[in-house]
Amino acid sequence: MAQYFEVHPDNPQPRLLKQAVAILSSGGVIAVPTDSSYAIACHLDDKAAADRLRQIRRVDDKHHLTLLCRDLSELSNYARVDNKQYRLLKSVTPGPFTFILDATREVPRRVSHPQRKTIGLRVPDHAVLQQLLELHGAPLLATTLIDPQDSEPLNDPEQIRRRFEKQLAAVIGAGPCPDQPTTVVDLTPMGTGDDAVLVRQGRGDASLLGL
Secondary structure, X not given: OOEEEEOOOOOOXXXXXXXXXXXXXXXXXXXXXXXXXXXXEEEOOOHHHHHHHHHHHOOOOOOOOEEEOOOHHHHHHHEEOOHHHHHHHHHHOOOOEXXXXXXXXXXXXXXXXXXXXXXXXXXXXXXXXXXXXXXXXXXXXXXXXXXXXXXXXXXXXXXXXXXXXXXXXXXXXXXXOOOOOOEEEEOHXXXXXXXXXXXXXXXXXXXXXXX
């Protein structure tokens, strides 16, 4: 049964988040709040956990998973970014944007897109998730928590616990999230001199990026 950590959305209790980090480190998949909707996340370097994450969402290896990063200082380890791309990223992070970038060799092959060799990356603007990432000390691998039977993300942590209690190791409950998907932007065309491409309009204001 999934453990349930009820935390304050603005001032989360470090003791509870440390317990969640221990679960991640031992290979658990957990539900976390973000600045768009709830997501499920696991340790980046744990293949079994990544496979479990895909099984819960019922997605294959062509589905873009996302790296949740605390800030852009972790970026160069996982994505190839030039100065122009970096300035654009810096202008809207942290925030509800997911960026598709060319993956570096540091990204496990099973995590990057098998044909494009790209990775989704985002820096969430959520106090609970930011503190969790700081305590974890590394990015987390994540995807939006959508029940395979539904089309919309789940937003009630209690409902998430009930519905996924046998599949998740833990749920971090911090109340409802904004319940809007992130805005997805493909930055890979910029590497060849083209413009960024708006893949999905979501909560993030694409006009801030000139799109």
